[in-house]
Amino acid sequence: MSDSAALAEAPADLEAVARGGKAELRLWLRLLSTTNIVSAQIRRRLREKFDVTLPAFDLMAQLDREPKGLRLGELSKRMMVTNGNLTGLVERLVQEGLVLRAADPQDRRAFIVRLSKAGRSKFAVYAKENERLVLSLFDNVGPETIEALMGNLAELKASASRA
Amino acid sequence: MSDSAALAEAPADLEAVARGGKAELRLWLRLLSTTNIVSAQIRRRLREKFDVTLPAFDLMAQLDREPKGLRLGELSKRMMVTNGNLTGLVERLVQEGLVLRAADPQDRRAFIVRLSKAGRSKFAVYAKENERLVLSLFDNVGPETIEALMGNLAELKASASRA
DNA sequence: CTTCGATATTTTATATTTCAAATAATAAGA
DNA sequence: TCTTATTATTTGAAATATAAAATATCGAAG
Numbered sequence: 001m002s003d004s005a006a007l008a009e010a011p012a013d014l015e016a017v018a019r020g021g022k023a024e025l026r027l028w029l030r031l032l033s034t035t036n037i038v039s040a041q042i043r044r045r046l047r048e049k050f051d052v053t054l055p056a057f058d059l060m061a062q063l064d065r066e067p068k069g070l071r072l073g074e075l076s077k078r079m080m081v082t083n084g085n086l087t088g089l090v091e092r093l094v095q096e097g098l099v100l101r102a103a104d105p106q107d108r109r110a111f112i113v114r115l116s117k118a119g120r121s122k123f124a125v126y127a128k129e130n131e132r133l134v135l136s137l138f139d140n141v142g143p144e145t146i147e148a149l150m151g152n153l154a155e156l157k158a159s160a161s162r163a
Numbered sequence: 164m165s166d167s168a169a170l171a172e173a174p175a176d177l178e179a180v181a182r183g184g185k186a187e188l189r190l191w192l193r194l195l196s197t198t199n200i201v202s203a204q205i206r207r208r209l210r211e212k213f214d215v216t217l218p219a220f221d222l223m224a225q226l227d228r229e230p231k232g233l234r235l236g237e238l239s240k241r242m243m244v245t246n247g248n249l250t251g252l253v254e255r256l257v258q259e260g261l262v263l264r265a266a267d268p269q270d271r272r273a274f275i276v277r278l279s280k281a282g283r284s285k286f287a288v289y290a291k292e293n294e295r296l297v298l299s300l301f302d303n304v305g306p307e308t309i310e311a312l313m314g315n316l317a318e319l320k321a322s323a324s325r326a
Numbered sequence: 327c328t329t330c331g332a333t334a335t336t337t338t339a340t341a342t343t344t345c346a347a348a349t350a351a352t353a354a355g356a
Numbered sequence: 357t358c359t360t361a362t363t364a365t366t367t368g369a370a371a372t373a374t375a376a377a378a379t380a381t382c383g384a385a386g
Binding site for chain 2: 007021022024025026028030031032033034035036037038040041072080097108130134135137138140141143145146147148149150152153154155156157158159160161162
């Protein structure tokens with residue numbers, strides 16, 4: 001049996017850890033397991049269909065919204081990954097011709113990365129599939145629930161960001 | 164500047180990607196960014212205070228609830244990581260004396276891992292700090308919001324698990 | 327009892343990740 | 357100008373991750 005098959009069947013029992021714990025702990029574990037389930041499926045699908053990894057997709061999504069490109073530091077902030085992380089990822093995408101990397105004329109320390117033409121058109125395909133998948137994963141969730149989650153997660157996010 | 168400092172200051176702008184997109188997409192990005200913010204802080208705190216990584220903490224949390232131990236396959240399902248992933252992690256924890264690994268008498272293919280005495284008492288300390296941190300991160304969130312999130316996330320999780 | 331498919335884990339290859347330290351360039355002040 | 361602190365990125369080491377292939381054992385069908 002392949003590992004991916006095992007993962008697909010995972011019962012997502014993660015949150016069971018704190019069955020008797022405080023409400024906040026249980027909420028955190030539910031949040032985590034929910035996110036894990038969704039992201040695992042998205043990752044798997046993008047890889048199967050397009051042989052694209054999730055970090056690569058995420059990077060391209062950021063650049064897609066910034067036609068003029070982003071500095072690496074700004075990119076790492078938006079992706080919420082550490083800076084050193086991007087070096088290799090960008091390198092690989094440059095090799096594949098999906099991303100362009102150029103020195104910042106304003107600041108010789110900095111580099112600006114942006115999507116190439118090929119990168120932009122490939123991303124459009126990836127994004128379409130990603131949207132399809134998210135819609136199908138959230139299919140059984142009503143609009144009121146989505147609305148409520150948007151608001152409540154905003155509150156939670158704000159609280160966690162303050163701390 | 165260290166990378167961790169940069170990460171701590173990240174504006175969590177991840178979800179801005181789909182500003183004009185469908186509600187489901189925006190929800191997914193908000194869910195992801197919220198989870199990222201919380202887990203980054205927990206990881207950082209556990210590392211700073213106890214020099215423990217998040218996967219190690221997670222593994223110990225699973226074993227803490229199962230005094231008789233778990234087979235590796237069951238453990239990988241609960242942690243939602245691939246099977247091969249655990250080999251090295253368990254090995255390291257065994258080296259540190261926090262986890263015991265023994266052959267399953269019922270099935271010579273299988274191994275059972277459980278917390279050692281030292282592992283159990285260390286985990287108790289970690290868990291306490293983890294709880295403190297989660298409570299502080301969720302401090303500005305009211306009980307009604309938490310209650311609503313529990314229910315709505317359950318719905319979302321169920322939907323994503325079905326697919 | 328033997329074969330054969332299923333299961334449990336490890337191994338291998340590659341990618342990603344954090345953290346810390348190094349490198350390089352900017353900026354600001356004495 | 358000459359530090360000195362800050363900022364932008366890279367590098368390097370160790371850990372974690374997936375996926376696929378390999379190994380070993382189990383269990384059931386003949």
